[in-house]
Amino acid sequence: MNRVRRTGLALLGPVLSIVVALVIFAIVILLIGEDPLAALQVMTDLGDRPSQQVQSIVVILNRAVPLFLAGLAVSIAFRMGLFNIGVEGQYRLATILAAAAGAAVALPAPLHVLLIVVVAMLVGAVWAGIVGVLKVTRGVSEVISSIMLNFVALGTASFLLTGPLRGSGPGESIVTTKIIPESGWFPSLNGLLTGLGLAEPRSELFGFLLVAVVVGVGIAVLLKRTRFGFDLRATGLSPSAATASGVDARGMVIKTMLLSGAIAGLIGLPELLGNAHRFSTEFTAGLGFLGIAVSLLGRNSPVGIALAALLFAFLDRAALPLQFADIPSSVVTIIQGTIVLAVVIANEIARRLALRSAERAGAAAGPSGGEGGGSSPPPDTGPDGGQRIYTGVPGEPQGVES
Amino acid sequence: MTKAAALLLAGSLVLAACASDEEPSGGSAGGGGTGADEELKIGLAYDAIGRGDRSFNDSAFAGAEAAVKEFGGEYREVTPNEDGSDRAELLAQLAEEGYNPVIAVGFAYDETIAEVAADFPDTTFAQVDGANALPDGTSKGDNVTGLLFAAEEGSFLAGAAAALKSESGSIGFIGGQDVQLIQTFQAGYEAGARAVNPNIQILAEYLSPAGDFSGFNDPARAQLLAEGMYTAGADIVFQVAGGSGTGVFQAAAAAGKRAIGVDSDQYNTVDDPALQAVIMTSMLKRVDNAVLAFVGDYVDGTVEGGSDNLYDLESDGVGLATSGGFIEDIQADIDALRQQIIDGEIEVPTTP
Known part of the structure; x- marks a missing residue:
């Protein structure tokens, strides 16, 4: 009963925000003189022929994989109460160094890919680790330092690309690193698609999709079923309470940032290993920032983030058919922006509802726990449930209490 | 309630004002089938921010518009998403929908046009600001023409x-x-x-x-x-x-x-x-001239493909206003x- 109620509250935010976004979308479409239902139909139209439909699905999945990883990287820090805005810089620096490392060596296929993945994760972790160390030793807000490190990372990546790691000749419009030999490519999943009896798509489905699924499951298990995950969530919900119960909060900050950065390092790899095979001035940028939106929409849970990433990827692809239907594709940007805005508002509403029901439960349990705020350092057992929910992770408190 | 309605109305007015600036994309025939027996369908894929830059993309648009005026037919313009990751899909969709020729605007299409052109050998492609040869010397395809400017x-x-x-x-x-x-x-x-x-x-x-x-x-x-x-x-x-x-x-x-x-x-x-x-x-940099000239070649059936057209001072491809x-x-x-x-x-x- 209680569980159903909690799940309902957790779903309320995202569902509410998507509904609000749809309404605003309909209004915008009406205002530019088009039919919202027709527009929606265009957006969900994947194509006439089977090969086109499969191609559309591949495009969506290929876009969703990096978005999912980006959302995951952001969410781990979020869970701990840290805002890692530096995912953008972490993944770009990680991708260029991993591309360079992959191009520099020749190894048997699985080892070669493994090496690239490890390098990317290490670079991402180290770059994010700087933020953690600065926070723990000097008290620098991670928001400030991770934003600032973005500029340093992007500048460094640009310097490396145009300088020491340049693989393209002078006078070329697109500057690239050297190409990774074929042993360092990640096989595509097209064989799987045709094996399932689907038509062969034009593009290749990133094999890295499988890695992303494994990482997602791994993170879910880590958060829910391990001591580390428990400490992380506990620190995120109430740092003082966690410290009082023996969690090393400083160590947790550094470990969390390392983990967040390591996953951030993976963001560029689907494209690097599956399609581009080298880093270039044309390499997809901005995924780190999109990850923040995806993480917010997914309410920091791996399943939610996967759904959010798919939704964003779906909307992104919809920009294409919309243009062919003479509807400006900017409506997609409007929807994405509205969803994120709405999700923040809806989360707040859901939080208040949860707070109220927790207060009611607290009052029913006994008046002694009374004063409601939880501002006093020793954590009360009852009413501070409201404060826990404040961090935007409803559905979790029972794990902390257990 | 009335307050909400007023807000909504005000908001809609603002949005309507914005919307009216933007002319619906994709025009229909001006001359109406004066040219070839087969209706000309020009596909135009813009660079980064798309039309409205009062510069490069707008110039390509002017070229396509002039071409439609001269040869009849229609054009379709598409713009990549913010990070440019859907460039290949834009070109492929244009080709798939039967747009021919397909013109990509900007050097950022360098690699994508090579991939897509191979998938659609019967479509004629052109790239503004990109040579037919890829950096490593290989051709982007026999159906790709580079439109270059000195x-x-x-x-x-x-x-x-x-x-x-x-x-x-x-x-x-x-x-x-x-x-x-x-x-x-x-x-x-x-x-x-x-x-x-x-x-x-x-x-x-x-x-x-x-x-x-x-x-x-x-x-x-x-x-x-x-x-x-x-x-x-x-x-x-x-x-x-x-x-x-x-x-x-x-x-x-x-x-x-x-x-x-x-x-x-x-x-x-x-x-x-x-x-x-x-x-x-x-x-x-007369991108409009280049686009118009290229479409003209296409209509005349004189596009060589696999080569570059250079627009310089002599051909008035560049100059001083x-x-x-x-x-x-x-x-x-x-x-x-x-x-x-x-x-x-x-x-x-x-x-x-």
């Missing part, structure tokens, strides 16, 4: 004009992104200025490094950079920065100095008379230099 030749004239008109003996150059394509503008500009005045001081800056496209859409930063140049003594600044260019014009207006536009005749494309007054001239009459007094010098370049007496460098 930007250094036009920039040479812009540099000469700047040096002739400069009173302080110091001029500036602001590029959108530090890439080879923009460097050819800088190279021509500097060579042209030095050809007129060997002792001229040239300040050159780029808004963003290679790999960071923000420089083409950052007027605030362009304005700061230009202010710095004007303060440092430059009295004419040449901007090759796409959407950032207005920042340079604003800085020029504020400092009472002058600037040189790029791609389109920007004297005619800026709305503000205050900014118009500072645009001494513009280095024209005269709107506003600011360079009337030096027109004779400019024309003489132009002729010398065409005759091969002056060789213009392509790297600074």
